[in-house]
Amino acid sequence: MSNLSIWLKPIWLLSLGTTAGLAILIVLWGILYLVNRRAAIAVGNSVREGILLPVTYTLAALGFLALLATPTMDPSELVNSLKRLTDVGQVEITETIPANTPDYPIEISFRPDELQEYSFDSDQDLAINVEKGKGYIEPVLQIEGNQLYQWSPGSSLPRGFEDEVDTLYFTNETDLPSKMTAIITSDVAMPEVHYLPLAALSVIGLYLGYLLITLLAPKAAIIASATSKEAISQPLFLLLILIGIAALVLYVYVPYNTFGEDVKMLKTSGMATIKVLAIIFALWTASVSVADEIEGRTALTVLSKPVSRRQFILGKFLGIVWPILLMFLILGTVFLLTVSYKVVYDARESAKTTPIWNDCFIEVVRIIPGLILAFYEAVVMAAISVAISTRLAMLPNLIICGSIYVLGHLGPLIVKSSAGEIVFVKFIGRLISIVLPVLDHYEIEGAIAGASSVPSEYLLLALLYSLLYCAAAMLLALLFFEDRDLA
Known part of the structure; x- marks a missing residue:
């Protein structure tokens, strides 16, 4: 059963995406039925009388497969990753940190376990912390001027961040303002969920394309x-x-x-x-x-x-x-x-x-x-x-x-x-x-x-x-x- 869950899970994920696409189409058809009943009936006839009917049966079979396989899977990680999809990605921030300024706040939100890569570049020395009052006393990161600090999972540098971050505090003790550029790339714990929206959009595009040809x-x-x-x-x-x-x-x-x-x-x-x-x-x-x-x-x-x-x-x-x-x-x-x-x-x-x-x-x-x-x-x-x-x-x-x-x-x-x-x-x-x-x-x-x-x-x-x-x-x-x- 453990091997079954291993090789069946990729198809289970893609089937969830196609099923979501079908569900969205059903909702859209329901809205159309409320707005224009005659057009909704015409769309239904196009689906039943054309090639979309066997296509629907095939996609429905995939949805049934996903339903049967769900008890052997752990959907909690999938659900959590889907919730976080809009909160991850690449963020680039450029700020000027004033001279002789402690704890200059910049709002940057990420989770350490979702970090894929990050870099800090500054023309002056900086200390970076996740809470106020630290300064150069045990900073999370210490950036040297004109030297790129870049971390990735394969690098020898420490990740630095251990808890969820919503604000970083920069300390500039030099007599000159510092121009700092931060690039932070993050992704969800299950990156494979990115394919679910693609599968759903492919199904929606197939049906809409067919109906568009029928209309034109x-x-x-x-x-x-x-x-x-x-x-x-x-x-x-x-x-x-x-x-x-x-x-x-x-x-x-x-x-x-x-x-x-x-x-x-x-x-x-x-x-x-x-x-x-x-x-x-x-x-x-x-x-x-x-x-x-x-x-x-x-x-x-x-x-x-x-x-x-x-x-x-x-x-x-x-x-x-x-x-x-x-x-x-x-x-x-x-x-x-x-x-x-x-x-x-x-x-x-x-x-x-x-x-x-x-x-x-x-x-x-x-x-x-x-x-x-x-x-x-x-x-x-x-x-x-x-x-x-x-x-x-x-x-x-x-x-x-x-x-x-x-x-x-x-x-x-x-x-x-x-x-x-x-x-x-x-x-x-x-x-x-x-x-x-x-x-x-x-x-x-x-x-x-x-x-x-x-x-x-x-x-x-x-x-x-x-x-x-x-x-x-x-x-x-x-x-x-x-x-x-x-x-």
């Missing part, structure tokens, strides 16, 4: 809803989900023989599996919902109604993206569970010290950006497949998209390799990198190998790149489809 493009949203429901009702979707779950669980017990690096191999294999399954589903769905409908003249029936060709293509693309998102949500949750469990499993199999839950949490949060990037890549491939499906059937679509997938990963390697010194090869490599998507942008094997995290700035740049490429692919799809004879 209602006809395309109707086509997207029908396409997504048809896609997830196909046996292939369930088959790929089951294959993904079985593979992710199997990877835990595969002996990689990497001398203690099995977790890294699991993360690489798991992300590749989820991404490939999502891309296969995207290519197949694009061929069935676009190419087959054009060949079967179903598209002609849809376009005979007040629906433009642009709305048709955009709706089909969104109708493919939503099931991909659902697939990532389901398989991603299983993946996070297996990675967390793998940390404990490897320690037990290698007769190492049992890890703490924080070790599992670190491994889990490091792969979330990788899942986001893999989702971007699957969406880009879906956009390309939709564009090709407007003119070609399933088999040519699969062959072309498979070639684009391979070349998209090889393009940068060709440019960087020794063969890239050949002018023609270098030109081909650059041409591939310009025309085709550079899929290497979505790989984080380097971050996994170096046990480092992907910065949020990189995720934003990758999102911008993906949006631009999807827009270009949709423009190409519209050009192909605009003069396509459907009769």
Whole structure:
């Protein structure tokens, strides 16, 4: 049971965040119902009739998991850390301490056990105390002029502060005023709680984004809803989900023989599996919902109604993206569970010290950006497949998209390799990198190998790149489809 609480706690924390997001959405819907009942009913219908319904079921299952796991956890530290979230962070204060002044008060509030780092810089000698009347008699800290005093947990300097502080008293006994700069960085006892608001905001953003698309493009949203429901009702979707779950669980017990690096191999294999399954589903769905409908003249029936060709293509693309998102949500949750469990499993199999839950949490949060990037890549491939499906059937679509997938990963390697010194090869490599998507942008094997995290700035740049490429692919799809004879 103790090992269960270790590897399950990271997922428990993230599940609490997603559950909080759902709770906030329910409250917002209740407020909307009181203000505008008709709009609230329309929002409810959008959730029930679209892809948000299975997404809600998945998130509700996570909430149920969090509820079941709560008795095995100690929520007191979590609650205390959440209460302190607004009281921690980095504080920078610059003050001028008058000459020959004892006990000059400056309001600075922090707890010693929450200190991550602090520094004091002054151009004159100063004595720092937490109560009046001490001066240079046993000061908590003594700062020498023009010498930075900087403490961190790994430094040889004493922390100095033992009790909670709300005011510091500075004593300047020199004949000159002292310009003092203090930088104090603190964090809660459980820093992992910072991810709870992120998880909640992600859930809220997902629902609001879906509803915004429904509001701005209602006809395309109707086509997207029908396409997504048809896609997830196909046996292939369930088959790929089951294959993904079985593979992710199997990877835990595969002996990689990497001398203690099995977790890294699991993360690489798991992300590749989820991404490939999502891309296969995207290519197949694009061929069935676009190419087959054009060949079967179903598209002609849809376009005979007040629906433009642009709305048709955009709706089909969104109708493919939503099931991909659902697939990532389901398989991603299983993946996070297996990675967390793998940390404990490897320690037990290698007769190492049992890890703490924080070790599992670190491994889990490091792969979330990788899942986001893999989702971007699957969406880009879906956009390309939709564009090709407007003119070609399933088999040519699969062959072309498979070639684009391979070349998209090889393009940068060709440019960087020794063969890239050949002018023609270098030109081909650059041409591939310009025309085709550079899929290497979505790989984080380097971050996994170096046990480092992907910065949020990189995720934003990758999102911008993906949006631009999807827009270009949709423009190409519209050009192909605009003069396509459907009769």
